[in-house]
Amino acid sequence: MSKINEIQNKLGELNGGEFQKLMDAYFAKEYKGNLYPIGSVLENNNTKTGTPDTLIKPNEGKYVYIEYTVQKNNIVSKFKDDIQKCLDKDKTGIPNEQIGKIICCCHTRLGSGEIEELTSEGRIKGVNVEVVSLDALAYKLINYPLIINDFLGISIDTQQILDLEDFIKFNDSGKLATPLDIDIFGRKEEITDIIKSIDENQITVLSGLPGIGKTRLSLESIREFRIKHNDYELRCLRNNGQNIYDDLNLYFNKPGYYLLMIDDANLMTNIQLILDLFSWESRSVHIKLLLTVREYAELKIIDRISKYQYKLFKIKPLNEENIKLLCEHFEVVNLKYIERINEISKGNPRLAIMACTSAKREK
Helix, strand or coil: CCHHHHHHHHHCCCCHHHHHHHHHHHHHHHCCEEEECCCECCCCCCECCCCCCEEEEECCCCEEEEEEECCCCCHHHHHHHHHHHHCCHHHHCCCHHHEEEEEEEECCCCCHHHHHHHHHHHHHHCCCEEEECHHHHHHHHCCCHHHHHHHHCCCCCCCCEECHHHHHHHHHCCCCCCCCCCCCCCCHHHHHHHHHHHHHCCEEEEEECCCCCHHHHHHHHHHHHHHHCCCEEEEEEECCCCCCHHHHHHHCCCCEEEEEEEECHHHCCCHHHHHHHHHHHHHCEEEEEEEEEEHHHHHHHHHHHCCCCEEEEECCCCCHHHHHHHHHHCCCCCHHHHHHHHHHHCCCHHHHHHHHHHHHHHC
């Protein structure tokens, strides 16, 4: 059975609450902003009355309403009634001119006539209606293996290639991990230079001692690069030793522009598979790489990428003032503590964070 068929079959088995939570996870990825699952019950898979079932306020643009159903019959009539309720300001508290889209989402197959009937209902009501039915769902979800694995128990990749948010989540879930979802200190000039290098080169390399901040710096750089180059899709690679060939074909099989950050590239035994992506230009697949490497392995990596257009950055320790700002971020304000943390860390952000955490824990 193909993965698409397997996903479609599993989707058809979900109850209303399970289906809404899965699709809310998907739509939260698609629409950056705040998601409010009005029709979902916290801590279990039950549903409750809500108009709409889910409300999204994107960072940019108007509200997105989502209506769900898992019923098998009279779906068009059900969604027409939902659309009417969504356009009732007394029920939603939101003026209709602030509605950007109403999405009607079901895990049943709809015919083309039924889809047209619903989108036509939107045109009559003066609102954009998008229909997402079973035929489209699996193809939309296939790009989000973590969601498929979490909600459907279907594994389609080795979980090495992640989007930026999931990469941070994976890292920060480790008990001994230094958190990546924190402010960055004293790296403004480096970030500017790294973004310029990504723009101009095939490969950008950040080299430095363990804990110096290479990963955090790389994430901030690709995030800011994406703001200026919104045609690029961001991916992050966390090596777990498994063969990555199938993952590459899954994530980079469509024409487009991709920026891939590879953390600890020196640990990869099959990095040539990554470098071979540059030959996919003929398929209109355009790749840029940002690598982090340990200082001791810098020459080995440079030898592997020497035939490509690259630039190397050697990441230096933070100065005393930036260590002080980091300490204050962790609410360590005692000057003697800050001086001691600066002595211990010698400008290494990871050591400084560990010291701050220890200082707070031990009071």
